[in-house]
Amino acid sequence: MIAVDLNSDLGEGHGHWTMGDDDALMKVVTSANVACGFHASDASIMRQVCDRAAAADVTIGAHVGYSDLSGFGRRFIDMEPAALAADVIYQIGALDGLARVAGSRVRYVKPHGALYNAIMHHEEQAAAVVEAVTAYDRLLPVLGLPGSAWLRLAKEAGLTVVEEAFADRAYTAEGTLVSRRLPGAVLHDVPEIARRCVAMATGRTVKDVDGGDLRISPGSICVHGDTPGAVQIARSVRGALAEAGVTLASFAL
Numbered sequence: 001m002i003a004v005d006l007n008s009d010l011g012e013g014h015g016h017w018t019m020g021d022d023d024a025l026m027k028v029v030t031s032a033n034v035a036c037g038f039h040a041s042d043a044s045i046m047r048q049v050c051d052r053a054a055a056a057d058v059t060i061g062a063h064v065g066y067s068d069l070s071g072f073g074r075r076f077i078d079m080e081p082a083a084l085a086a087d088v089i090y091q092i093g094a095l096d097g098l099a100r101v102a103g104s105r106v107r108y109v110k111p112h113g114a115l116y117n118a119i120m121h122h123e124e125q126a127a128a129v130v131e132a133v134t135a136y137d138r139l140l141p142v143l144g145l146p147g148s149a150w151l152r153l154a155k156e157a158g159l160t161v162v163e164e165a166f167a168d169r170a171y172t173a174e175g176t177l178v179s180r181r182l183p184g185a186v187l188h189d190v191p192e193i194a195r196r197c198v199a200m201a202t203g204r205t206v207k208d209v210d211g212g213d214l215r216i217s218p219g220s221i222c223v224h225g226d227t228p229g230a231v232q233i234a235r236s237v238r239g240a241l242a243e244a245g246v247t248l249a250s251f252a253l
Helices: 022-024 043-054 081-101 111-119 123-137 149-156 189-201 230-243
Strands: 002-008 031-035 058-065 107-111 143-144 161-166 205-207 213-215 219-223
Touching: 002 022, 002 058, 002 230, 022 107, 022 230, 031 043, 043 058, 043 081, 058 081, 081 107, 081 123, 107 111, 107 123, 111 123, 123 149, 143 149, 143 230, 149 161, 189 205, 189 219, 219 230
Parallel strands: 002 031, 002 219, 031 058, 058 107, 107 143, 143 161, 161 219
Antiparallel strands: 205 213
């Protein structure tokens, strides 16, 4: 039996400003990547999302990133490794405290945005994030792109690694995400997105941005909460996976 996790980035508002429909997505996904206050969110939003996730039996993950509220964490920051590790520990700990108050806890870690992309190849920063997770709780699984320095170093450190695919993003021939600055980077055709997700979950190939065949075997599939139509996409993906006989379940229960 094939099983896959369905995750989404939640809690990405700030103060009175909102992003996405967290309540609707919470009814669809199995895991919530909760912003930890550095690229988005604040203590009140984090607590609300943790309360709702705990009530819905949705697994809570720490969505850690650069300290870049104005850039939504999508700008690379050339940080010293020790400072980056400290920032990641800070974010995990803050969210974990609020999750525990809600009756749950942080069960995995997923970097966000520019940090996620940087540690594909940036060995020094990847090592710093690995150091942060192992220092906080080496039993926490970590999410990332297949072939990344981040997952390689995490595995070498003894962490549980989970390879991730993206429902609503285009891929390069090398298996990396097409930059959001380029046309076609974000996918919007809901039926096609659902078909791609079923293909990925069942071991079949999908087309990269150049039309070549790309095989990804994810343990988790992400639907970005800030993508227009995210709720419709998530529902369609979940329905298509279920119809194909794929079980939806968190990897970090």
